[in-house]
Amino acid sequence: MGAQNIWNAMEVAEEARESCNFNIPSSSITIEISLPLPEMTPQIIKLCKDLFKKWSNLEDSRFSVETVSGGITNLLLKITVREEDGNTVFMTVRLYGPNTEYVIDRQRELLSIRYLSVAGFGAELFGVFGNGMVQSFINARTLEPSDMKKPNLAAEIARQLSRFHQVEIPGSKEPQLWNDIFKFLERASGLKFDEHEKQRRYETISFEEVRHAVNELKHLTDLLNAPVVYSHNDLLSGNLMLNDDEEKLYFIDFEYGSYSYRGYDIGNHFNEYAGFDCDYSLYPNKDAQYHFFRHYLKPDVPQEVSDKDLEALYVETDSYKLASHLYWALWALIQAKMSPIDFDYLGYFFLRYDEYKRQKAKSLSLVQSFLANPHTR
Numbered sequence: 001m002g003a004q005n006i007w008n009a010m011e012v013a014e015e016a017r018e019s020c021n022f023n024i025p026s027s028s029i030t031i032e033i034s035l036p037l038p039e040m041t042p043q044i045i046k047l048c049k050d051l052f053k054k055w056s057n058l059e060d061s062r063f064s065v066e067t068v069s070g071g072i073t074n075l076l077l078k079i080t081v082r083e084e085d086g087n088t089v090f091m092t093v094r095l096y097g098p099n100t101e102y103v104i105d106r107q108r109e110l111l112s113i114r115y116l117s118v119a120g121f122g123a124e125l126f127g128v129f130g131n132g133m134v135q136s137f138i139n140a141r142t143l144e145p146s147d148m149k150k151p152n153l154a155a156e157i158a159r160q161l162s163r164f165h166q167v168e169i170p171g172s173k174e175p176q177l178w179n180d181i182f183k184f185l186e187r188a189s190g191l192k193f194d195e196h197e198k199q200r201r202y203e204t205i206s207f208e209e210v211r212h213a214v215n216e217l218k219h220l221t222d223l224l225n226a227p228v229v230y231s232h233n234d235l236l237s238g239n240l241m242l243n244d245d246e247e248k249l250y251f252i253d254f255e256y257g258s259y260s261y262r263g264y265d266i267g268n269h270f271n272e273y274a275g276f277d278c279d280y281s282l283y284p285n286k287d288a289q290y291h292f293f294r295h296y297l298k299p300d301v302p303q304e305v306s307d308k309d310l311e312a313l314y315v316e317t318d319s320y321k322l323a324s325h326l327y328w329a330l331w332a333l334i335q336a337k338m339s340p341i342d343f344d345y346l347g348y349f350f351l352r353y354d355e356y357k358r359q360k361a362k363s364l365s366l367v368q369s370f371l372a373n374p375h376t377r
């Protein structure tokens with residue numbers, strides 16, 4: 001994962017276009033992400049004119065550019081274009097953050113965006129350029145962590161996730177979870193920090209122990225033969241948007257999407273109930289999980305889901321939630337070294353790894369007794 005250079009977006013666009021037969025405008029322009037907005041604005045306008053030829057003669061004053069979010073990973077801008085016929089177009093321009101190619105496979109992302117947007121998910125892709133992409137602006141509010149547990153919203157997220165998991169993305173259907181975790185582990189275990197304090201904290205980590213944890217969990221979860229689906233893999237509140245008037249829920253941000261285990265996507269989502277403070281006591285209880293599973297497994301007739309199917313998905317989700325802790329813990333270590341963002345990524349590693357250790361015994365014994373009981377399978 002992430003082996004390609006982000007600057008090969010043109011090749012990526014070409015490949016996506018060829019394989020999907022979609023016509024995505026592309027531009028070779030790259031935009032320096034660290035520029036202040038007033039200096040960046042003329043370059044963004046130039047980019048829009050280069051991508052969308054119908055605007056090439058439109059006056060610059062008809063474009064306005066504002067910041068939507070500095071995100072943890074990217075810079076997102078809102079572009080408003082007032083066309084001469086009175087029509088107004090709203091778009092977003094996303095600039096990839098520096099070094100994000102170490103944890104994000106842009107080729108995989110771009111291909112999936114195309115197919116997911118055709119299936120009705122996320123923003124529409126309008127164009128790609130050297131270090132980013134242009135998409136439709138979604139008129140909706142971003143959810144808060146506490147929204148996700150509201151029964152109506154949880155049911156809607158489950159229904160949408162069920163549909164999302166049915167989308168077929170061309171290419172290999174091999175689950176990527178463990179490949180990604182092993183790649184992260186390899187990278188994360190060979191880091192060196194310039195700052196003494198960071199290096200000291202990093203050296204307290206036993207990678208032998210982490211490797212053992214990964215192998216043990218892989219071995220056990222493999223025995224579950226969990227269904228493999230196209231997974232979002234980062235379904236946190238910030239990636240869920242809701243238009244309250246239309247009661248329409250949007251999944252956004254497919255940067256981490258890949259074929260993976262359905263229980264992983266759900267367990268990862270449940271871990272996000274912990275919110276920005278990482279309060280894992282907010283992980284949904286069994287009743288709340290069953291509510292979600294019913295709407296996920298049988299969106300039209302949730303009450304008809306069998307106890308056996310509920311229990312199986314409960315065990316699957318509960319074991320893969322551990323994999324989500326390991327994944328994001330290792331991701332954080334790489335970010336601690338690579339990301340220019342001032343965030344305590346090392347601290348985040350310990351938060352996720354410690355939570356894995358806290359949950360491990362209970363979750364592993366649950367899956368072991370499930371596997372040992374032929375009636376549950």
Ligand SMILES: Nc1ncnc2c1ncn2[C@@H]1O[C@H](COP(=O)(O)OP(=O)(O)OP(=O)(O)O)[C@@H](O)[C@H]1O
Binds near residue numbers: 123
């Ligand atoms: N197409 C869109 N239309 C309107 N708002 C959007 C759109 N895409 C993203 N946003 C808003 O910008 C925020 C950040 O977007 P996104 O999660 O894609 O960026 P990111 O840089 O990957 O952030 P992070 O790394 O924190 O997840 C979202 O939470 C949402 O509020």
